[in-house]
Every structure is written in C-alpha cells, then in structure tokens.
Amino acid sequence: MKLVTYHKEGGYGLGAVVDDYILDIKEATGACCMLSLLDMGDEGMKKAREAVAKAEKKIKTGDTKGLLRLSEAKLAAPIPRTRKNIVCLGLNYAEHVKEGGSERDLPPHPVFFTKPTTTITGPYDPVVYNKAVEKLDYEVELAFVIGKKGKYISKEDAYKHIAGYMVFQDISARTLQRQHLQWYRGKSQDTFAPMGPYLVTPDEVGDPMKLNIWCKVNGAMRQNTNTSDLIFDIPTIISTLSDGITLEVGDVFATGTPSGVGAAHPLGLLKVGDVIESGVEKLGELKNKVISEK
Template sequence: MYFCTYNYKEVEEVGILDDSKTRVISLNEILINLNYEKVSSMNDFIDKYDENTIIQLKRNLKENKFTYLSLDDIKLCAPIPYPKRNIICLGKNYIDHANEIAGLPGADNEIPRFPIYFSKLAFPAIGQNDIILNHKIITDKIDYEVELAIIIGKDGINIKKENVEEYIFGYTIINDISARNLQRKHSQWFRGKSLETFCPMGPYIVCKSQIPFPVELDIKCSINGELRQNSNTRNLIFDISYIISDLSKGMKLKKGDIIITGTPAGVGLGFKPYKMLHSGDVIESYIEKIGTLINYIE
C-alpha cells in the first residue's frame, strides 16, 4: 500500500492511493468502516496500528466502495510533516560517493569501517512540488542528496539482523539538502543540513510489503533534466539490516523514527567545478517502486 499525507480544502488528511496511483482515499473513511479509531496524522496511524491493520485495510478496500479524490485536486504534503525526533542520517554509505569527496577540504580519504551517524532537524519536512528556500544570506553552496528513508513501525532495542524487517513500517524518499559552506565552517553536519525546507520528503510512504527484502532499488537524482546520481541501494556499504541492528544496540528505536541511508555519487560537491543548486532549479529525486519527489529552488 502507498500512504500519503495530503491537504484538501484546507484540511490535512492521511490517505491511501489506489492501484493506479492517480487517486487517493481518506484513511479515516476506511478506518471508520472497520469500526476502528480515527487518526490525526501519519505518526498517529503508525503509533496506533500494526501489520494486521494493514491487512484489514487492503481487504476492506477490495470489498467496499469509497470516495476517491484525484491527485490533481489535492496537495501532497510530506508523508510525515513533523517527525517526532530528529532524522537519523548516514554519511558516506556508498563507496562511489565516499571516493568522489575524498581529498576535499574537511573530508578524509577513507572508506568508513563503521557507520557515520549524525542527525538532521526537519520541523516541518516539505513535500511534493514544494520550494526549497535559498537562504542566500548565509549560503551560496546548496547541494542535493537523494536517499532512501526507512520508517520504523515498531519499538525495539538490541534488534537482531535477521529480525530487522519486522521493525520497519515502510519506505520513502528524502532529499538531504545541504549547505556545504556551513558543513565546512562548523566541522560537523547538523547545522548545514537543518535549515528550514532542507528536508523534502515523499511523495508517499510505501508499505514494506510492497518491496522485497533485502531492498535493492534503483536510486536517481536529476537537476533540470540532467541525470546526476544513478545507483542502486544494493550498493550501500552498510545495508538496512546492519544499520537498524547497529543503531538499536543500547538505543531504543521508536515507532515513526526516520532513518536515511546515505547518498550515491553525483552530488554537486563531487564535480569539478562544483555543480551547486541555483534559483529556479528543478530537482527530481527518484527511487524505484516509490516514485519521484519533485522540488524547486527559490
């Protein structure tokens, strides 16, 4: 199933897409038909319900008629506009990306032997067709990083690798927008990645049942139609099982947590000369089986 958060007539709702991915139905309409409690947000849905609920939703959709809205008549928001905690990020998790930034000021030349974790503030995240602010007073070096995002669906600590999939709710796309000059200036990554609008997310969350595990998906990013990033998540240095198991050692992962898994080669910083983003640029972030997230630079 494909879940989304959308705005219709000034009301924000959680929805489910139909098979054609051209229409959406209010999740609450289906929940009411099942005599379940309504939800106020995607986080609320992930908190309250489990995999059995999703099975019931699928069955009910096939057996009953509901009111559908065309995607043309709604505004898609970030699937989780207000993450409950900071987004957990991985740095240098594709070998080709680690190699392309080797030797740059502030970067080392080593392939990571252990995951490089940091966090990103997104409050709110932005959604499909939203504008990324240029923050030109403090930066002229805005960069893009398409990444596969994992949404945690079950609290867990000390999770075994072989059990990781049961703790996943689904997957979405995040573009880890970065102000490279701030990263270098502050000698760490939080500040340069946490400016307002620097977390485009979406367009949907795809339920884990739609994507075979281990996850091997094509991942791409184009700027103004020029393909810059082109890889597959099978090329992760630390795969999803490793990441979730490792993070959960001594640290509880909670429902609704978002983990982004790193970006492949082709970021603006990796070109000579750099190919940073400029006003009016169109960014298309694509991941197989999830969709294309489109955003614009102010």
Template sequence: MRIARFSTLDDQSEVAFGLVDIDAEGQRFVSRIVGHPLLGPIKLAGDPMKLEDVRLLSPILPSKVVCIGKNYADHVAEMKDITGESTEEPVVFLKPSTAVTGPGDPVFHPAISERVDYEGELAIVIGRLCREVPPERAKDVIFGYTCANDVTARDLQKKDKQWTRGKGFDSFCPLGPWIETGLSLEEAADLRVTTTVDGEVRQDGRTSDFIHGIPELISYVSSFMTLVPGDVILTGTPAGVGPVQVGQQMTVSIERIGELTNRVVTRD
C-alpha cells in the same frame, strides 16, 4: 500499499492519510484513511479523489530523522576532501524534524550559504517502538520506504567540521511522495536511485551498492537510540552530488517507490 498524507485543495487545513492506487484507466487516486496507519487498525472512508485534486504532504512527521553518511564507496571517494575516508562503522548524524518538508514544497536556499547540494536517498520509515534490534529482526520494525533528499549547505558543512548546521536548515529534508509498504527487505536492497536537476541526471546508483545494508543500519542505530513509529532513517547517497541554484528543480526517483520533486527558492 502506498500510504500518503495529504490535504484537499479546497481546505488545506484538513490533513489526512490516504491509500494511493491506480484505476483501470491508469488514473491515480487517493482514498481517505480513518485512523493512523502506524498506530492501529485503519479503514477507508469517503469517495476516492484524483491525485491531482489533492496536495501531497510529507508522508510522515518523524520525531527524528537519523541520517547515514559515507554509505556508497563512490560517494566517499568524491567527498574525501570534505568528510574524510570511509569508516568501519556507519557514520550517523541527525536532521531536526523542522527540516522535513513534502513533495512539491520549496527548498529554501539560506542566504548565508554559497553552495547548496542535492543528495538523493532511500528513506526507511520505522513502524514500531524498538531498540537493540538484531539484524535478523530488522524487517519486523520497517513500516515502509520513501524517497528523500538530504539537502546540504556544503560550504557550511566543510567550515563547521561537523554536519548539524549544514544539513539542518528548515526544508532541508524533503520526503515523499508516499510510503511504499509492499517491498520486501530483499527488494529494497536493490533499487535504482537517481537524482535529476532540471531533468538532467546527476546521480544514478543502486541500493545494492550500500557499504552497510539496511538490516545493519537499523541494528546499529537502534543500539544507541530508541526508534519510535514514524522515525525515518536516511540510508546515504550515491556519487554525483553537486550544487543546485535558486530556481532549479530537483527530482529524486527510486524505482518501485516514486518521485520526489522540489524547487530551490529564496526565502521572502
């Protein structure tokens, strides 16, 4: 299933979850869900709506976004001067919930930064309260997967020697367009991840190139913090990161999931 969160174009104050599907003519539509997909039974309600007639929002509002750095060897090599060498254990940092934004929403270029980078990533959405999850049980706590862009003020990341400010600005964590719940752990372990800027491919990697796999990441993170339903884990970005300018459009595409597009703007 593909679970979206949306508002109608007529009343953007009304937010609901919905099930995204395709009809016989290839037209995508969304059917409203009654109930929270992470918290209990759900049922469909009302008539399906064409996808272009709704505004897709971030598919989940996580209590925390747990991010993994240095999880592709080629990315470690290209960022060695800023973030150092690879480490035996996963590198973990957090983005605040206020950084989360949705598909089509603007990403704000901070006035104090001279370089803002895109970082396309696979995101894991946690489906149940968990801690100290052994790797062999990781699949039991995954609700689904979505696309993410770990937007980074690279100059501030380098200046600060740690990553909170450079990665924590409002709008620096686009998620979407929906949560794909139908992938097995084995399928999620080999997906193509690409990032384009104004249609030009800048990143092209596969999750099979992870240094630390999905079960290991969930086990490691949950060994020192409790994960709650809706929490998101970003799994790291492949090589090819680079700057994006005001006015440019970033698109993170992950096969079997979808596309997440955002434009960089200045804040009024």
C-alpha cells in the same frame, strides 16, 4: 500500499493510493494522521488494506464517489512532522566517499547525523535557498520509517521493524556543513528534507537493497546507481543504532547518498530556479524547485 498525507481544508488528510485516486482512510482505520496509523501497528494496516480492497472493487464498477483524483491532490510529506530528529547516514556509498577528494578509507562503522523535524517539506514543495546559505547541494537517498518499537534489534529481525519506505532528499549547505564539523547546521536549514511522495509498505517494495536510485537537476542526470551499492545495508543500520538506543514508531532514517553530488559534479551546485527530481524505484519521485528566501 502507498500511504499518503495530503492537504485538505482545515489540515491534513490521511489516505491510500488506489489506482489513480486517493482513498481517505481516517474513518476506516480510526487514525487521525500517519503517526497515529503507525502507532496502531498491524491492526491499523489491516484496516487500511480492507478499505483499499473495497475501494478497488468500487472503482472496477466505475464508482469513484468519495475518492480524490491523485493528480488533483496536493501531497504533503507522509509524516509532516516527526516526533524526533531524522537520523541520516553519511559516507554510505563507496563512490561518494571517493568523490569527496579525501584519502580516507571507507568507514568501519556507520556514520550518523541528524536533521531536525523543521527541515521536512513536501514532495513537490520548494527548497528555500536562504540568506545563511552559500553553496547549496542535493543528495538523493532511500529512507525508511520504523513501524515497531525495538532495542538491541538483530540484523535478522531488522526488516520486521520497518513500516515502509520513502524517497528522501538530503539538501545540504556545503559551507555551513564544513564550518560545523558535525554537519548539523549545513544539513538542518528549513525545507532541507523533502520526502515522499508516498510511504510505501514493504510488501510492495521487495528487497530494498536492489532498487535503482537517481537524481536529476533541470532534467540532467546527476546521480544514478542502485541501493545494492550501500556500504552498510538496512539491517546493519538498524542493528547498530538500536544497540542501546530504543527505536520508536515513526522514526525516519535516511540511508545515505550515492556519488554525483553537486560539489563534485562538473555541472556544479544548485542555484535559484533549478528543479531537483529525486527518485527511487517503486517509491515514486520528488520534484522540488529551488527558490530564494522572501
């Protein structure tokens, strides 16, 4: 399934994509939001699938009553506000490590940092180039969301804990990032985490370590590779971080960015007016315009 959160009068709707439509699944599942649905576990997903199956049959007969056209919906981030900081990986593609200009070896262990929940913005919402930022950059990433709580999770069991996958854009302020050696300030400005457009369940993704991933700026390809190039794969990420730390339902993980970031690209960094298109095979594409702070 492709699960979505979308704007509606009075708040957010919770839906599933069915053909070219969005089916509201709040009533069918009893969930009030994406986190509520994930908290329900397998039972919630079962109810959602049953509702989708019924909607598919209706659409085949030409009955689209009660459905919202996907093209007319304003999608929000699948999880508009996470319960905890987003966990991100740095230096997780070999070519990206090399383009940094340092002579460092590849990291022997995953490098983690976080972004606060206030960075989250929608898949088509603007990225704000604010007055604290000097050098703005893009980083397309594959993200996954935890669907089953766990601690000391083995690599063999890691995928059992994933609810779904999203496209993630780790917007970065390079000057702030280098001033603050743990990267937090440079990664944590408001609107610095566009994500979505859907939360895609594992059955529709297949092997997440074999997905094409790309980023364009103003239509020009900047990043273009495959998740098979990750240094640390998803089972390693989950196993490493859950070693003594409880992973909870709704936790969001971004797996790192490939080479081609603006700081090392001939076409350079982002500027106001630029349009960033970030995509991962089977997961859709984000489209975010850079605007100045009002």
